[in-house]
Structures are given as C-alpha cells and as structure tokens.
Amino acid sequence: MFSVRNRFTLGMTLVAALGLQSQLLRAAGKDIVIGVAGPHTGANAPFGLQLWKGAEAAVKDINDAGGINGKKLRAVKADDACIPAQAKSVANKLVNTEGVSAVVGHFCSSSTIPAASVYRENNVLMITPASTNPRVTEDAAFKPRDCSGITDAGKKAKCELQNHSVIMRMCGRDDQQGVEAAEFVHKVLKAKKVAIVHDKDTYGQGLADAMKAHLKTLGQQPVIYEGLTRGEKDFNALVTKIKAAQADAVYFGGLHAEAGPLIRQMREQGLKAAFISGDGIVSEEFVSSAGGEKFVSGAYMTFGADPRKLPNGKKVVDSFRKTGYEPEGYTLYSYAAVQAIAAAIKGTGETRDGRKLSKWLFDNGADTVMGKQNWTQKGDLQKSGYVMYVWDTKGKYAEVGNKL
Known part of the structure; x- marks a missing residue:
C-alpha cells in the first residue's frame, strides 16, 4: 500500500510525464496543432461555429500557400459548451x-x-476572438518586472520575456463597449429612464456593470437593474416590471438565447422601449430566438467595425460567400487570430514557447483580414473601436452610421 509521500511522488511524476508528452508532441509532430475552443454544442453553438469556420478557413488558406516554415497547420476542435x-x-x-x-x-x-x-501555467499562447470581459487579460498574478537595471544581456532578455502575457485578444473589452453603449443611449437616443438587465454571467453582468458605471458619470441611474437566469425563456414578469417603471430604453448584457425571448415578450406586451445590447447578439440566431424579424427590427447592438467591409478581407469574404456561408459575427476575428499565431510562429521559428510568440506579436504586430493589429503587453488590442449597429425588418444588421 502506497504511503502519502509515495502517492504524492507518483502524482508529480505523472504530471511531469504529461508535460513532457505535450512538449514532445509539439516538437516532433509533423503538423503545427492549433486548438479552436468554444461552445460547439449547446445554446451558444452558433458562436462556436463562427470560431470554427474562421479558424478552419485560415488554416486551409495558410496551408495552401505553403504552410509555416515547412510545416502544415492542423486545427483541433474543442467543445467547452x-x-x-x-x-x-x-x-x-x-x-x-x-x-x-x-x-x-x-x-x-x-x-x-x-x-x-x-x-498560463503551460506557457501556451491563447488568442480569444470574442471574450470581452476585462478580467481575461487583467491577471492579478501578472506584474511587469523592471528589467532596466539588469546588465547581463541574456538575463535581461529573459526578464523582458516574462513581461508578455500569453493570453491575448482579437477583440475589444467590455469596459470600452459598455461606455460606448451608455454614450449612445444618453446622447443619441436621449433616453430618460433606462432599465439594465443582465444574465448573471461573467460576460453579461460585466458588460451591464460597465454600461451602468458610465451612465452614472453622465448623470443617470437606471430605473431597474436586474439579473435573469440563463436558459430561462419566460421573462414576462420582468417585462411587466420594466413597463411599470416606464423605461424608454432597455439595455441587456448577455447572449442571443435570452435576448431573443426578452425582446419578443417586450413587444408582445406593447413595450416600445428601445432595446440595446452588446456583441453577444451578433448572430442571426438572435432573430430565430426572438421568433422572427419583426421582433428584432430596430434593436441596437455594439460591435467592432464590420470586418466584412474592410479591403484586407475582401478575398476571404468572397471565398466564404461562394460556399454559401456568410462570415458574420466573429468568423473573421477567428480567421485573424490564426493569422496572428501563424505570423508569430513563422517570425520566431518557435512552436512551444507562448511568451516568445506573444512578445513577437507585441514587437511586430500582425497583418490580418481585419487590418494591421498591435497589442499591449497585457494582450489587449491597442485599438479596438466599437460602432453601433441596428437590426432591420429583414433580420439583418448594419452600422447605424456614426462611430461612437
């Protein structure tokens, strides 16, 4: 029978073996493997499909152009639901x-x-095309070191390398997105009574909180601030409460699966208040979940400037459309994330050290279908402007026309 010490030693040996296995796989494999992680099943699977379609197309295009440093890329789908x-x-x-x-x-x-x-623990580069909560890159354990006093070149380079996070984004942050939404509601819609609803999730509540905080700086307090539960479909009691508060604008922090039923029940109860949300509804599944185009018509949402309109991505967009797939939402964000990863691997010749890859991206940036992208040491984009979109009677969204 193993002693506690023997069991601990065996456990640590297994952990070390797994780490070694990972390194050997990456070093000796014929392909450069890139994971594509997202909700490939469940209510948010449409967003997972966007991530997969974008990454899959980028991998194919890069491989067709000769791969990277003599190797091919291979995408692996991972479902986190x-x-x-x-x-x-x-x-x-x-x-x-x-x-x-x-x-x-x-x-x-x-x-x-x-x-x-x-x-982070395994020094593997991750670029999220869609996660906008500030906490993603605001790692409490990440504290930049002062390397200026180190004279040894090798030690200084090693020190500077530690100042680059392996967690990066190809999208903006909620503390930017929420601000823009508040500005639009207050200055453009001129709403006097704003109801704020969220889905109690990290993304949804974080977005709602950012909107609420900036609204306060503009001299407004919400007439309602409430959470609903993901997976629920009956929000009539909440809508009745919003009506009683005479809200002329409803801001929702969450995803399309709940946003759809919420706006439908608002309209069915005769509530004509403006409906505003974030990038969690940037999918035509928003229309389906609402029960049709007539319910989403006039709904607003914040999202990055439509990458489908950028000249850098025209060839890729045309290629998608020829297959019958519309590269909406985060499709091109995912494509761009693969491009950035490929550029870093090609530039460094490195396939195992995430910090070297992230430092290369910080130093050089990357040309993508969304234009040239540059990052901070924390992994946030240096520029990530949001614009306002509105859904029309045909169930399509387009920019309102004014950059916020």
Whole structure:
C-alpha cells in the first residue's frame, strides 16, 4: 500500500510525464496543432461555429500557400459548451493530449478565464476572438518586472520575456463597449429612464456593470437593474416590471438565447422601449430566438467595425460567400487570430514557447483580414473601436452610421 509521500511522488511524476508528452508532441509532430475552443454544442453553438469556420478557413488558406516554415497547420476542435469547468478540462486536454502550439478561443468570458489559467501555467499562447470581459487579460498574478537595471544581456532578455502575457485578444473589452453603449443611449437616443438587465454571467453582468458605471458619470441611474437566469425563456414578469417603471430604453448584457425571448415578450406586451445590447447578439440566431424579424427590427447592438467591409478581407469574404456561408459575427476575428499565431510562429521559428510568440506579436504586430493589429503587453488590442449597429425588418444588421 502506497504511503502519502509515495502517492504524492507518483502524482508529480505523472504530471511531469504529461508535460513532457505535450512538449514532445509539439516538437516532433509533423503538423503545427492549433486548438479552436468554444461552445460547439449547446445554446451558444452558433458562436462556436463562427470560431470554427474562421479558424478552419485560415488554416486551409495558410496551408495552401505553403504552410509555416515547412510545416502544415492542423486545427483541433474543442467543445467547452460555455461551461467553466468543462472549459478548464478542455484546456488541459488541448495542452497535455493534443500538444497544441496555440489556441484560438474561448468564446464565453466565464469559460475563457478558467481556461486561461491552464494556458498560463503551460506557457501556451491563447488568442480569444470574442471574450470581452476585462478580467481575461487583467491577471492579478501578472506584474511587469523592471528589467532596466539588469546588465547581463541574456538575463535581461529573459526578464523582458516574462513581461508578455500569453493570453491575448482579437477583440475589444467590455469596459470600452459598455461606455460606448451608455454614450449612445444618453446622447443619441436621449433616453430618460433606462432599465439594465443582465444574465448573471461573467460576460453579461460585466458588460451591464460597465454600461451602468458610465451612465452614472453622465448623470443617470437606471430605473431597474436586474439579473435573469440563463436558459430561462419566460421573462414576462420582468417585462411587466420594466413597463411599470416606464423605461424608454432597455439595455441587456448577455447572449442571443435570452435576448431573443426578452425582446419578443417586450413587444408582445406593447413595450416600445428601445432595446440595446452588446456583441453577444451578433448572430442571426438572435432573430430565430426572438421568433422572427419583426421582433428584432430596430434593436441596437455594439460591435467592432464590420470586418466584412474592410479591403484586407475582401478575398476571404468572397471565398466564404461562394460556399454559401456568410462570415458574420466573429468568423473573421477567428480567421485573424490564426493569422496572428501563424505570423508569430513563422517570425520566431518557435512552436512551444507562448511568451516568445506573444512578445513577437507585441514587437511586430500582425497583418490580418481585419487590418494591421498591435497589442499591449497585457494582450489587449491597442485599438479596438466599437460602432453601433441596428437590426432591420429583414433580420439583418448594419452600422447605424456614426462611430461612437
């Protein structure tokens, strides 16, 4: 029978073996493996499909152009279903079993945050196309070091390398997005009574809180601030409460699965208040979940400037459309994330050291279908402007026309 010490030693040996297995897989494999993690099942699977379609197309295009440093890319799909515990398990599998060189994902911030801890521990680069909660890159343990006093070149380079996070984004942050929404509601819509609703999730509540905080700086307090539960579909009692408060604008922090029924029930009860949300509804599934185009017509949402209109991505967009797929939402964000990863691997010749890859991206930036992208040491984009969109009677969204 094993003693406690023997069991501990055996456990540590297994952990070391798994880490070694991961390194060997990445070093000796014929392909450079990239994980694509997101909700490939469940209510948010449409967003997972966007991530997969974008990454899959980028991998194919890069391989058709000759690959990277004599090797081909290979994408591995990993389903976290937007469940935090599952996301962490998925991250461990990608690192220790698949031997990934980098990860595109995750989608839900509540899943990205726990998964990111795994990538940090294993020095694996992760670029999320969609997770906007500030906590994703605001790692409490990440404290930049002062390397200025180090005279030894090798030690200084090593010190500076530690100042680059392996957790990065190809999207903006909620503390930017919420601000823009508040400005629009207050200055453009001139709403006097604003109801703020969220889904109690890291992303949704974080977005709602950012909007509420900036609204306060503009001299307004919400008439209602409430959370609903993900997965529920009957929000009539909440709508009745919003009506009683005479709200002329309703801001929702959350995803399309709840936003759709909420706006439908608002309209069915005769509530004509403006409906505003964030990038969690940037999918035509918002129309389906609402029950049709007539319910979403006139709804607003914040999202980055439509990458489908950028000249850098025209060829890629045309290629998608020829296959019958419209690269909406985060499709091109995911494509761009693969491009950034590929550029860093090509530039460094490195497939195992996430910090070297992230430092290269910080130093050089990357040309993508969304234009030239540059990052901070924390992994946030240096520029990530949001614009306002409005849904029309045909169930399509387009920019309102004014950059916020």
